[in-house]
Amino acid sequence: MINAMPVPPSPSPGLRIEGLSRRLGERTLLADLNLEVGPGECLALLGPSGCGKTTTLRLLAGLDAASAGRILLDGDDISRLSAGDRRVAMVFQSYALYPHLSVADNLALGLRIRGMAAREREERIMAVLELLQLVELRLRRPAQLSGGQRQRVALARALLRQPRLVLLDEPMSNLDAQLREELRPELRRLLCGGSQPVVYVTHDQQEAMGMADRIAVLREGRLQQIGSARELYEKPANRFVAAFLGRPAINLLPAEGQRQLGLRPEHLVPVETGGLAARLQQREWWGHQQLLWLESARGDLRMLVAADQPLPETLEVSWRPEHELWFDSHSGERLAAS
Amino acid sequence: MKGFPMNTSLVNTLLMLPALLLLAIVFAWPLLDSAWLSTQASSVLTGLAPTANGGANWQRLLGDARFWQDAAGTLRFAVVSVGLELVLGLAMALVLHRPGRGRGWLRALALLPWALPSTVLALGWRWIYNDPYGPLNSLLKLFGAPAYGFLTTPATTWLFTVLADVWKTTPFVALLLLAGLQSIPAELEESLVLEGASPSQILRRLTLPLLRPWISLALMFRLAQALGVFELVQVLTRGGPAGSTESLALYAYLNAMRFLDFGYSATLVVATFLLLLLLTAMGWLLLRRRPLEISR
Numbered sequence: 001m002i003n004a005m006p007v008p009p010s011p012s013p014g015l016r017i018e019g020l021s022r023r024l025g026e027r028t029l030l031a032d033l034n035l036e037v038g039p040g041e042c043l044a045l046l047g048p049s050g051c052g053k054t055t056t057l058r059l060l061a062g063l064d065a066a067s068a069g070r071i072l073l074d075g076d077d078i079s080r081l082s083a084g085d086r087r088v089a090m091v092f093q094s095y096a097l098y099p100h101l102s103v104a105d106n107l108a109l110g111l112r113i114r115g116m117a118a119r120e121r122e123e124r125i126m127a128v129l130e131l132l133q134l135v136e137l138r139l140r141r142p143a144q145l146s147g148g149q150r151q152r153v154a155l156a157r158a159l160l161r162q163p164r165l166v167l168l169d170e171p172m173s174n175l176d177a178q179l180r181e182e183l184r185p186e187l188r189r190l191l192c193g194g195s196q197p198v199v200y201v202t203h204d205q206q207e208a209m210g211m212a213d214r215i216a217v218l219r220e221g222r223l224q225q226i227g228s229a230r231e232l233y234e235k236p237a238n239r240f241v242a243a244f245l246g247r248p249a250i251n252l253l254p255a256e257g258q259r260q261l262g263l264r265p266e267h268l269v270p271v272e273t274g275g276l277a278a279r280l281q282q283r284e285w286w287g288h289q290q291l292l293w294l295e296s297a298r299g300d301l302r303m304l305v306a307a308d309q310p311l312p313e314t315l316e317v318s319w320r321p322e323h324e325l326w327f328d329s330h331s332g333e334r335l336a337a338s
Numbered sequence: 339m340k341g342f343p344m345n346t347s348l349v350n351t352l353l354m355l356p357a358l359l360l361l362a363i364v365f366a367w368p369l370l371d372s373a374w375l376s377t378q379a380s381s382v383l384t385g386l387a388p389t390a391n392g393g394a395n396w397q398r399l400l401g402d403a404r405f406w407q408d409a410a411g412t413l414r415f416a417v418v419s420v421g422l423e424l425v426l427g428l429a430m431a432l433v434l435h436r437p438g439r440g441r442g443w444l445r446a447l448a449l450l451p452w453a454l455p456s457t458v459l460a461l462g463w464r465w466i467y468n469d470p471y472g473p474l475n476s477l478l479k480l481f482g483a484p485a486y487g488f489l490t491t492p493a494t495t496w497l498f499t500v501l502a503d504v505w506k507t508t509p510f511v512a513l514l515l516l517a518g519l520q521s522i523p524a525e526l527e528e529s530l531v532l533e534g535a536s537p538s539q540i541l542r543r544l545t546l547p548l549l550r551p552w553i554s555l556a557l558m559f560r561l562a563q564a565l566g567v568f569e570l571v572q573v574l575t576r577g578g579p580a581g582s583t584e585s586l587a588l589y590a591y592l593n594a595m596r597f598l599d600f601g602y603s604a605t606l607v608v609a610t611f612l613l614l615l616l617l618t619a620m621g622w623l624l625l626r627r628r629p630l631e632i633s634r
Binding site (some may be wrong): 089 | 532
């Protein structure tokens, strides 16, 4: 056997995006995006619809043309490569399974196009079918599969390609909530921790927090903040990030000096005296917790408390100073704690 | 208010009745009437009164060289022109499907030939082919070529009749196939692009298989129309020269309107219908879904 030549470490492994922009006429769909995703890292692009997350994904795949910027994969500039030459796999929101082909042929088509020999092709397909427990379904057509099974086929097709970068566009949005929760660890196991970076687009903050190592929050084509779920939750860069992450959403109270005070519902506690006086308006009992809708002199509040907490009609509410998040009421930027 | 307590299958039948009745009146009745008439002698010889003559009309049909020649000619015309229309219509649909400015206008423009009445169109073509004054001959003259009688020999007349038909009905095929193309989600193509597929591979591996139901629909429609071709040959060539472009429909028309032999004309109509039925059934069988492509 010949020993493999020692491979020099690649200059900067993983995905690096530099100044990526896309403009369409007057509209800016993505403005000057800069970020890095390490090998095996899963980055979630999170934001409401129209924030530029799918645009970013399509630019990475090469399906749309960038107006400016570079995309580096393991140090190689792939921005000029055609979509077919990038070795990027994408799982579409609709899964994009070829309806006229069986599961096995859905997987085989890409390899056939690349001219892979039948023997190797079938070995690889079988391996991936086994990995995703699709062996028994291999002769079915997409129309004969459930939503979860279709997603697994789409995933299998993406992994089969041995891509340098995996892109997922809302891969769970067509599944029901329970299945989504069940599939998250499996998806993480299959996708993350390999050698390739993973970019995962979602509008669901819980999914982003559950799936990704880091989250990039986008709004109107601009990156708001990038960091771990915990960093984003505890130290949001601005009001938008604070409101987008965390459910029930953060309370924002007007404060003196052009400021707003952000308080998370779970950080509010009822106290005997010395708190903010509030009246109970409504209550949602969730089993493990209850959400209270309160009315106070400083505005309406959502408060999350234990399910068995007895509650009078009027109460006083307090919080710890370290849980206060202060925002500039004009720019929305977070201010240093006062 | 809750739903009406009604027998839904009865309601369904009742709701379909007007449409069925209409079909019966405009389709089934004339057909049955023709079938009956094909067993009758009804010509100037009988004073146009139908008189049963057993299978004499059908016997005559089997031995009628003109019928067989017309049937072969009509079939050849239909197969060649529908074949050309499918290929050109697909190309046109692919072009019209591409995103771009002014696509709406282009589509409207492309449909124009189809929107023109066949008779008007045939008159137009007759003028275009006119020897020696038509535009085509003016064009030839411009290049110093002698005037050419486009509609003088059987071979060229047939060819230019096919061209006129292709010109008119290709947009119809294109429109049908365009609808088919638009029903294919864009992600399917994008997914193949990411797999490294070339445009021709996308066409062969994805677009054509998914377009197959639409192609067979266009084929059925066009085949039925082309086998019944009448106005075009009547106006453009009158079946000439020497009967070389006479279609079955034209022969049936001549029997009824010129030879006043309604019995035989009805026989021809029924025979044409049976031929059409046979061909469309064959086409349908051919284009039915193939079994799964299985890779082991």
